[in-house]
Structure formats: C-alpha cells, structure tokens
Amino acid sequence: MPRNQQILLDNRPQGQASASNFKLVASDTPALQDGQVLVRHHYLSLDPYMRGRMNDSKSYAAPQPLGEVMQGGTAGEVIESRDPRFAVGDKVVGFGGWQEYSVVNAAQPGTLKKVDTTQVPLSHYLGAVGMPGVTAWYGLVKIIAPKAGDTVVVSAATGAVGSAFAALAKARGCRVVGIAGGPDKCRYATEELHFDACIDYRVHADTPAMTQALKAACPDGIDGYFENVGGYILDAVMLRMNAFGRIALCGMIAGYDGAPLPMAHPALLLLNRIKMEGFIVSEHMEVWPEALAELGQLVASGQLSPRQSIAQGIAAAPEAFLGLLKGKNFGKQLVQLV
Amino acid sequence: MPRNQQILLDNRPQGQASASNFKLVASDTPALQDGQVLVRHHYLSLDPYMRGRMNDSKSYAAPQPLGEVMQGGTAGEVIESRDPRFAVGDKVVGFGGWQEYSVVNAAQPGTLKKVDTTQVPLSHYLGAVGMPGVTAWYGLVKIIAPKAGDTVVVSAATGAVGSAFAALAKARGCRVVGIAGGPDKCRYATEELHFDACIDYRVHADTPAMTQALKAACPDGIDGYFENVGGYILDAVMLRMNAFGRIALCGMIAGYDGAPLPMAHPALLLLNRIKMEGFIVSEHMEVWPEALAELGQLVASGQLSPRQSIAQGIAAAPEAFLGLLKGKNFGKQLVQLV
Numbered sequence: 001m002p003r004n005q006q007i008l009l010d011n012r013p014q015g016q017a018s019a020s021n022f023k024l025v026a027s028d029t030p031a032l033q034d035g036q037v038l039v040r041h042h043y044l045s046l047d048p049y050m051r052g053r054m055n056d057s058k059s060y061a062a063p064q065p066l067g068e069v070m071q072g073g074t075a076g077e078v079i080e081s082r083d084p085r086f087a088v089g090d091k092v093v094g095f096g097g098w099q100e101y102s103v104v105n106a107a108q109p110g111t112l113k114k115v116d117t118t119q120v121p122l123s124h125y126l127g128a129v130g131m132p133g134v135t136a137w138y139g140l141v142k143i144i145a146p147k148a149g150d151t152v153v154v155s156a157a158t159g160a161v162g163s164a165f166a167a168l169a170k171a172r173g174c175r176v177v178g179i180a181g182g183p184d185k186c187r188y189a190t191e192e193l194h195f196d197a198c199i200d201y202r203v204h205a206d207t208p209a210m211t212q213a214l215k216a217a218c219p220d221g222i223d224g225y226f227e228n229v230g231g232y233i234l235d236a237v238m239l240r241m242n243a244f245g246r247i248a249l250c251g252m253i254a255g256y257d258g259a260p261l262p263m264a265h266p267a268l269l270l271l272n273r274i275k276m277e278g279f280i281v282s283e284h285m286e287v288w289p290e291a292l293a294e295l296g297q298l299v300a301s302g303q304l305s306p307r308q309s310i311a312q313g314i315a316a317a318p319e320a321f322l323g324l325l326k327g328k329n330f331g332k333q334l335v336q337l338v
Numbered sequence: 339m340p341r342n343q344q345i346l347l348d349n350r351p352q353g354q355a356s357a358s359n360f361k362l363v364a365s366d367t368p369a370l371q372d373g374q375v376l377v378r379h380h381y382l383s384l385d386p387y388m389r390g391r392m393n394d395s396k397s398y399a400a401p402q403p404l405g406e407v408m409q410g411g412t413a414g415e416v417i418e419s420r421d422p423r424f425a426v427g428d429k430v431v432g433f434g435g436w437q438e439y440s441v442v443n444a445a446q447p448g449t450l451k452k453v454d455t456t457q458v459p460l461s462h463y464l465g466a467v468g469m470p471g472v473t474a475w476y477g478l479v480k481i482i483a484p485k486a487g488d489t490v491v492v493s494a495a496t497g498a499v500g501s502a503f504a505a506l507a508k509a510r511g512c513r514v515v516g517i518a519g520g521p522d523k524c525r526y527a528t529e530e531l532h533f534d535a536c537i538d539y540r541v542h543a544d545t546p547a548m549t550q551a552l553k554a555a556c557p558d559g560i561d562g563y564f565e566n567v568g569g570y571i572l573d574a575v576m577l578r579m580n581a582f583g584r585i586a587l588c589g590m591i592a593g594y595d596g597a598p599l600p601m602a603h604p605a606l607l608l609l610n611r612i613k614m615e616g617f618i619v620s621e622h623m624e625v626w627p628e629a630l631a632e633l634g635q636l637v638a639s640g641q642l643s644p645r646q647s648i649a650q651g652i653a654a655a656p657e658a659f660l661g662l663l664k665g666k667n668f669g670k671q672l673v674q675l676v
Binding site for chain 1 (some may be wrong): 568572587588589590598599600601602603604605607608609610611612613614615616617618621
C-alpha cells in the first residue's frame with residue numbers, strides 16, 4: 001500500500017491564483033476491489049483550463065470541488081490490477097489528478113486508456129497526442145477549415161496547443177504565424193516548430209503595435225485565428241482578418257483572473273462577415289480517433305517534436321501551474337513524478 | 339422627358355447623420371438608348387445599412403460616392419422601354435436610388451426584376467418579400483438553424499427584418515421574443531406579428547435591466563439571436579444564451595455613428611460554446627429564390643402582414659431616413675413617390 005501524496009484545492013483564488021490556494025497532503029492508497037486498477041502516475045498534465053475550474057462560477061464544467069484532489073490528466077503505469085482489461089506494466093493515460101497514484105474503476109468507459117509507447121514517448125500522450133493536440137486539430141480542421149495558401153494565426157504559439165496547431169496547419173499548406181512571449185520562444189517557433197513567423201507580444205504590447213506586427217507578418221491578411229489568450233491580441237487580430245475569416249475560440253487566459261476583458265470592435269465581425277465559435281474539445285469525442293491518428297503520425301515521424309517544461313515531484317505542481325498561467329513554461333507543462 | 343428629382347449625398351456625417359448631409363437636385367431624364375428602360379419609382383426603400391455606406395471607411399461595400407444619387411432599392415413601373423424583355427406597365431423592383439425615375443440597362447443581370455402584384459402589393463417587394471425578408475430568412479435558417487421548441491430573439495423586432503423573422507420562426511415552431519422601443523411597438527409585436535413576448539428597451543435601458551427582462555421572457559434561455567442593434571442589448575443577450583447558441587450578426591446600428599461599441603464579455607462565447615457569424619444577404623444570392631418563395635407565400639396567405647411607415651414625396655426621404663436610424667419608424671420605412 002504505497003503512500004500517496006496529493007494536492008488539494010484548499011480555497012478559491014480572489015483574483016490571481018496563488019500557491020496558498022493549494023494544499024499538499026498524504027495518505028495510503030486503499031486496497032483494490034474487484035474491477036479496480038492502481039496506476040502510478042509518471043506525469044501530471046498542467047493546463048490553462050484548470051484555472052477556470054478553480055473559480056466557483058457558472059461554467060461548462062462543474063467547478064473543481066474544494067478539499068478534493070485537483071483534477072487533471074495523467075500518464076502512468078499499472079502497478080496492480082484486479083481487472084482483466086489491464087495488466088501490471090501497461091502504460092496508460094487517464095484523468096487521475098494531481099497525485100502520485102490513482103485507483104481507477106476499469107469498467108467505467110473513458111477513464112483509462114492503454115497507449116503504445118514504442119514510437120511516441122509516454123509524456124506526449126498528455127500533449128501533442130492528447131487533449132491539447134486534439135484541441136488544436138478541432139479548432140483548425142472543424143472551425144477554421146483552411147485551404148492551402150490561407151494564413152492562420154495562433155496565440156500561445158509555443159504551448160502544447162500552439163505547437164500542434166503549427167504542424168497541422170503546415171501539413172495543410174497554410175502560412176502559419178504564431179504569437180508568443182519573448183525572443184527565445186519566437187526563435188523556437190520559427191526554427192523548430194515550423195512557424196513562418198512569430199510575433200513577440202512583449203515587444204508589441206498594445207493593439208496598435210500588435211496590429212502593425214500582424215500586418216508585416218501576414219501580408220495577405222488573416223483567414224483563420226486560433227484564440228488562446230483574448231484581450232488586446234484578439235482586438236488586433238480582428239483588425240487584420242480577411243472577409244469570411246474564421247476564429248476558433250479555445251481559451252481566453254487573459255480573463256481567467258476575473259478582470260473584465262471586453263472586445264473592442266465586435267462590429268468588425270459583421271463588417272468582415274467573420275465566424276467566431278467557442279468550443280471545448282471534450283464535447284467532440286467523435287473526432288478524437290481521427291485527430292489522434294494524425295497527431296501520433298506527426299510525432300512518430302518527427303514532424304512534430306514539441307518541447308516540454310517538466311517540473312519535478314508532486315510538490316512542484318502548484319508553482320509550475322502558476323508559472324504556466326504567466327507564460328513561464330516553454331512548451332507543454334508537465335510534472336514528472338517517476 | 340420627365341423632370342427627375344434626386345437626392346445626392348452632399349457630404350459625409352461627422353458623428354450623427356443629419357439632413358445637411360443630403361442635397362435635393364432636379365434634372366431631365368435622358369433619352370433612352372437601345373436596351374434601356376425608364377422606370378418610374380413608386381417606392382424608395384430606406385434601410386439602416388445605408389448609414390454605414392455614408393461613412394468613408396473600409397466596409398464590405400464601397401462607400402456611397404459623394405455628389406451622386408443615394409443608392410437604394412426601388413419599386414416602380416416601366417413607363418418607356420427600348421428592350422424586348424420589359425413592356426410599359428410592367429411592375430419592377432430594382433436598385434434605382436433616391437430619385438423619381440431611373441434609366442436601367444435591361445441586359446445587365448440583376449438590375450431589374452419583374453414582380454407579380456396580384457397577391458403581394460408592390461411595396462412589400464422592398465420589405466417582407468425583398469432584401470429585408472431574405473435577410474431574416476438567411477440569419478434564421480442558415481445561421482441560427484433552429485429546431486422546434488428553440489427560443490429565438492430578435493432586436494429591432496417590429497422593423498422589416500424583425501417582422502419577417504417572427505413569421506419565419508413561428509412557422510418553425512420556435513418561441514420568438516422581440517426587443518423594440520416603446521409600448522406601441524411591443525404591443526404590435528405580440529398582437530399582430532405573433533411574437534410570444536416583446537421587451538421594451540426604453541424601459542430596460544441597461545445591461546442588468548435587459549438581462550432581467552430576457553430572463554422573464556425566455557425562461558428556457560436563448561438558443562438563437564438575430565442582432566440588428568449591438569451594444570448593451572447584445573451584452574445582455576449573451577448573458578442569457580444557452581450552450582451551443584447561435585448569433586446571426588446582421589446589423590449594429592448602435593455603432594454606425596462611430597462611437598466605440600465594445601462587447602463586454604466575449605469570454606461568454608467560449609464559456610457557452612456559442613457561434614457568432616456576421617453576414618450580408620447580397621453575398622448569398624443562392625438562397626434568394628427559396629427564401630422569396632416562402633416569404634411571398636407568408637404574405638399572400640396573410641400570416642405575415644407587416645406594417646409600413648410611408649413618407650410622402652422625394653423631399654421627405656432624408657428626414658424619414660434619419661428617423662429610421664433613431665427608431666422613429668414603425669415597420670418597414672418607405673418613401674412613396676406616386
């Protein structure tokens with residue numbers, strides 16, 4: 001019965017999230033019952049959507065309950081099984097949360113999935129070949145639906161979603177422009193993630209400056225935009241959108257702390273006949289097999305080799321998460337436990 | 339050679355449009371050349387989109403040129419023809435502009451269309467069975483795409499677009515809620531246009547009040563919204579939209595005078611996975627035959643008998659148009675010339 005360290009949501013943020021919102025506790029893992037599997041987590045996934053769930057407000061998902069283990073995706077190995085579908089040693093992904101071990105009822109559909117790590121490293125099943133990758137796929141393929149030659153733009157370009165977006169869009173013959181924070185990320189975007197250009201939002205820190213930078217990077221205007229951020233970046237992109245452009249709204253991280261985040265010129269949506277659509281990838285499970293097949297192939301072939309930011313040990317999870325919200329991560333943010 | 343009175347755009351508005359932007363002139367109609375038709379206008383159509391074209395700014399259509407006849411839809415009668423496709427006495431709709439007569443090159447496709455006035459009065463071809471009706475049809479059928487039982491909302495409810503929207507949505511089994519200015523319009527909406535409820539925006543003049551009124555009028559939330567206005571009404575509607583709601587953006591009349599008109603909470607688009615789409619009906623000519631067939635049938639059968647505001651004489655056009663922008667019209671705004 002291994003000792004299991006867990007991170008709970010202790011209290012809700014007032015404004016910005018902080019380390020004091022979380023609490024580290026430890027307990028013994030319970031004995032398994034029939035149909036249960038014990039998974040040792042190798043990696044925890046940290047994702048921006050978790051910030052939204054920390055608030056106690058109306059949302060598409062129930063808020064993260066107080067006093068319970070922070071929810072989130074996990075990748076690990078089965079170390080004990082009382083279900084015939086899983087064997088000790090199986091590599092699995094699930095939704096085990098911020099803890100070192102989880103007990104899973106194997107019969108419940110969708111809770112645990114075996115993965116093949118011969119060509120794709122286990123950790124990538126939490127990123128490029130997991131929820132973030134499918135998120136990029138859905139927004140690009142189902143909402144932006146680009147044709148070859150279109151110019152598409154993504155904010156948070158070097159994150160897990162943005163890097164998958166670039167590979168998927170390049171495979172479709174698009175010009176791909178990223179927006180990221182700092183010269184290192186921008187260089188990485190163009191040199192390793194195959195972006196055609198990348199704009200540093202720290203240098204272009206207001207709407208007019210960002211609009212000018214977009215004009216230079218997107219000489220033919222913008223046909224599709226994948227939004228992870230919101231705020232003035234969205235305002236600037238809207239000023240450069242072509243007629244009949246499509247905007248996939250995936251995240252508005254700039255508004256998660258509760259500050260009002262208006263859109264300056266919604267009339268541009270009319271003027272340019274733009275379609276803007278919010279989506280949540282977990283509501284489109286029908287696309288996951290097709291999307292994961294393409295993403296797995298891109299990673300296996302080396303066309304998509306996204307960077308990861310890896311924090312060590314369960315106790316490091318809160319600080320790593322807070323850093324992610326501030327853009328301190330470089331690529332997919334994970335916590336490694338084994 | 340009849341004398342032709344015309345209204346030109348003399349100068350562009352600074353802020354609000356005013357009568358001094360226009361100029362009334364008169365000249366003789368020219369002699370016809372082969373292939374030309376002389377139309378005497380019985381009705382001019384006044385529409386909110388014209389305000390946008392008075393500005394000299396980037397838009398989907400070229401700005402209305404200065405010193406030229408104000409552009410707009412017209413309905414009238416052929417009084418002289420040098421083209422075999424049209425005979426004297428034919429009732430026709432076209433885009434003749436703010437003048438008493440127009441000379442039309444009959445060969446140019448789409449410039450002039452014969453209409454049947456046995457069941458539908460001529461003037462309605464500028465309203466319910468014309469561009470405004472098709473506008474309502476496109477937004478409802480192609481963007482909102484409601485199913486029976488859905489709740490749909492339209493602003494500027496008693497105007498030409500709103501009244502057609504109500505008839506089309508009722509025919510599809512929707513709950514239809516309007517937003518209009520003043521008790522007379524609201525009573526007319528529910529008593530004669532078949533709206534299930536109508537909210538007076540003069541009584542509910544800010545976001546919280548409008549939100550409360552929408553909550554009462556739409557107990558099951560809002561599935562589809564047809565936007566003619568923008569501003570705080572859109573903000574309030576967004577607070578009551580259901581998940582997977584659709585917003586058809588047709589007009590933002592509140593912003594035509596150039597005042598900034600932000601959207602307060604664009605993150606709601608993401609939270610509720612809303613699709614918002616701007617459109618211009620003239621870019622979707624492929625739907626006109628189907629839409630006009632349904633609209634003509636609704637008018638002929640009496641299910642749609644929209645009210646008209648009719649100003650008399652060409653000189654009255656500017657004031658009637660300025661009144662339309664302030665919501666002083668009651669139903670489709672026309673100018674009658676004959």
